Amino acid sequence: MRSTRPMAIVEPMIVPRIAPHVRMRYDAARGQHVLLSPERIVVVNETATAVLELCDGTRSVEEIVTELRARYDEVSEDDVRHLLDELKAKHCVEVTDG
Amino acid sequence: MDSPYGLLAELTYACPLQCAYCSNPLALDEYREELTTQEWQRVITEAAELGVLQLHLSGGEPLQRRDIVELVQTASDLGLYTNLITSAIGLSERRAEQLREAGLDHVQISIQADQQNLSDQIAGVRSFERKREAANLVRRLGWPITLNVVLHQQNLDHIAGILEMAEDMGADRIELANTQYYGWAGLNRSGLMPSREQLRHAEEVVREARERVGDRMEIIYVIPDYYSRYPKPCMDGWASRQFTVTPNGDALPCPAAQSLPLPKANVREHSVAWIWQDSPLFNEYRGTDWMPEPCQSCDRKELDFGGCRCQAFALTGDASRTDPVCHLSPDHGLVETVVAEANDPARPSGATLTPRPHPRRLQPRTVTVPLTTAETSAPTSL
Ligand code: SF4
């Protein structure tokens, strides 16, 4: 059953972190990063891994994008926000107002 | 064939509670010879080597095992995500701190209802207050709180109260799971089966609660499959993503599969890798080749895998049939009959349920006194 609430948009000033019941690790057997929670395993690609590694509860979305831009050529803020929105809807990521 | 992602370790069937909805097997005494600490450590290690990422520690009551902290330590040293599924009885402050220290990732506390008398009545023992205290303890130690409530005829009408209680307790997540009719729950099915009206009301309450609480609390609602058109995708397919090991070391593709007339696969005799890849038990219903009609030519066969083998067996006596929950199953009438009985206006209210008994148990690591010695030391004054 999906909620009918409008999807919360992750704003640039908001501070995301991996939810307390979720842990990210490298799955050596399958060569991929995963987010682990009791009921779910979410496979995250390389880009998402780079974003999540910066979601430590201190950096805002804007700061995360800035850091990513220092490392990678093309970083779209929209993509980062979209990814965080998706992970938030899966209760893998939580946000607080910056 | 992919390797498994999850292991459900049923450490012991000993439990201080006596829930009539318990899915533990009826023949509890057959599981008395529990795996030792070293055996569990080997199983956990082999599982991790095979690709397992999540370890669910369950039972019975897993805290009845004195080596629970050691086992959590082993798993977290291997990088596994560890989840303790507990009634919270036995979660003392010291124990909880040790578990936290050992790296336990998550605790799931089961509660039976929102009121002390009803909760204690369903559990068969006074336990409600201790569960509330345990939830506070869990929060204090920095774990998120996940509550787990199994729903059935006797507590379904309390669902609004249950959700309110969860909010008051500051739960981060609540799992509301309708009873699955295995083991003791199967025996008690007629008393536990909710009515259509109860379910309709419950779903409405859940929908409203989700809108009200938003992101504050995640509400997971597991629908009752007897009332669904399609079966649940049991275990995401037989021996596809996870497996269970019972207290005596039997490995199972589905936690209820001990009931099936198939050859056993025990971790005392075989490696976890062999069991997963090569054992006849794990290969019996793997993939889709084994499927009968109507599943074989159905376009949902990769979605629900024909439902649950154990449910097919329990209802038809043949584990290879389409899960009778599916409205396309030729055996669906069996489910319709049960549902009709549950909705019969003449249904007696307040059915008597058979509580799950406390199993006799041989504690691992305890030296068993040979029978002859015990006999000779017995009083001989007769
Ligand atoms: S369902 Fe109840 S009796 Fe069964 S193991 Fe869980 S707490 Fe114990």
Ligand code: SF4
């Ligand atoms: S016929 Fe089989 S595959 Fe199709 S929906 Fe029913 S159970 Fe699923």
